[in-house]
Amino acid sequence: MADQLSRVFSALADPTRRDIVARLTDGDANVSELASSYDVSLQAISKHLKVLEDAGLVSRSRDAQRRPVHLEAEVFDLMTKWIERYRQQAEERYRRLDQLLAETDATRSTEQRGAS
Amino acid sequence: MADQLSRVFSALADPTRRDIVARLTDGDANVSELASSYDVSLQAISKHLKVLEDAGLVSRSRDAQRRPVHLEAEVFDLMTKWIERYRQQAEERYRRLDQLLAETDATRSTEQRGAS
DNA sequence: CTCTTATTCAACCAAGAGGTTGATTTCGAC
DNA sequence: GTCGAAATCAACCTCTTGGTTGAATAAGAG
Numbered sequence: 001m002a003d004q005l006s007r008v009f010s011a012l013a014d015p016t017r018r019d020i021v022a023r024l025t026d027g028d029a030n031v032s033e034l035a036s037s038y039d040v041s042l043q044a045i046s047k048h049l050k051v052l053e054d055a056g057l058v059s060r061s062r063d064a065q066r067r068p069v070h071l072e073a074e075v076f077d078l079m080t081k082w083i084e085r086y087r088q089q090a091e092e093r094y095r096r097l098d099q100l101l102a103e104t105d106a107t108r109s110t111e112q113r114g115a116s
Numbered sequence: 117m118a119d120q121l122s123r124v125f126s127a128l129a130d131p132t133r134r135d136i137v138a139r140l141t142d143g144d145a146n147v148s149e150l151a152s153s154y155d156v157s158l159q160a161i162s163k164h165l166k167v168l169e170d171a172g173l174v175s176r177s178r179d180a181q182r183r184p185v186h187l188e189a190e191v192f193d194l195m196t197k198w199i200e201r202y203r204q205q206a207e208e209r210y211r212r213l214d215q216l217l218a219e220t221d222a223t224r225s226t227e228q229r230g231a232s
Numbered sequence: 233c234t235c236t237t238a239t240t241c242a243a244c245c246a247a248g249a250g251g252t253t254g255a256t257t258t259c260g261a262c
Numbered sequence: 263g264t265c266g267a268a269a270t271c272a273a274c275c276t277c278t279t280g281g282t283t284g285a286a287t288a289a290g291a292g
Contacts, residue, residue: 010129025205065238076203087192089141181259181268
């Protein structure tokens with residue numbers, strides 16, 4: 001479908017799916033266990049889990065008829081890396097801007113330059 | 117529409133919009149400047165910017181006919197907080213599990229307890 | 233085997249997303 | 263005032279999404 005980062009962000013754009021993720025930090029759970037918390041059908045939750053699985057956010061094993069859902073924490077790093085990169089770049093830019101503004105007066109008298 | 121967290125995740129689920137965000141870390145840009153980088157219409161980019169603005173990821177000021185787009189870094193914190201909370205909880209859970217497994221032998225002889 | 237439980241598959245539907253093109257607004261330049 | 267550039271609005275189209283219900287599959291329990 002799309003790249004993984006898109007799938008991860010897209011998966012977490014839904015409140016029900018974010019709630020499922022939150023729930024899974026307390027431990028693995030079956031589809032029906034998860035479904036009991038929401039007022040949508042079991043099939044709807046099954047679909048949500050497929051989306052989370054495709055994004056790599058959860059994995060599913062097998063225990064008789066049950067399919068325990070397990071949270072995969074590693075994928076969060078992918079997002080964190082993306083976010084932090086741009087957040088830091090943005091902050092860096094503000095920092096440089098502040099510095100530039102602060103230097104405006106000072107530099108005028110001494111007249112020194114340095115390429116970024 | 118939806119809660120802000122949903123809007124933010126949803127906004128970043130699109131590769132073009134993520135690219136726009138990346139582009140904006142280099143500095144503000146007009147709609148047409150941004151649009152020139154992509155092979156979709158200006159109107160499509162205008163729509164993308166509206167989505168980013170509704171999510172609080174960018175803001176737009178006015179400079180004659182131009183509408184400079186500015187990246188708002190603060191909103192990233194909202195996501196980071198959400199992600200970190202569950203990532204840490206998940207890691208915490210693994211840590212406790214490891215500890216539990218490690219204690220299984222040791223505790224058997226000394227028999228001491230402590231509620232978490 | 234048959235029954236029951238857990239889950240998925242399939243078909244369908246309404247609403248939303250992302251794209252298009254054409255018209256309209258907003259402002260500076262002439 | 264008129265022209266042109268920048269951007270948005272509006273109508274439309276197609277594909278996706280999140281939901282439904284009903285049937286099918288998988289696997290333990292009787």
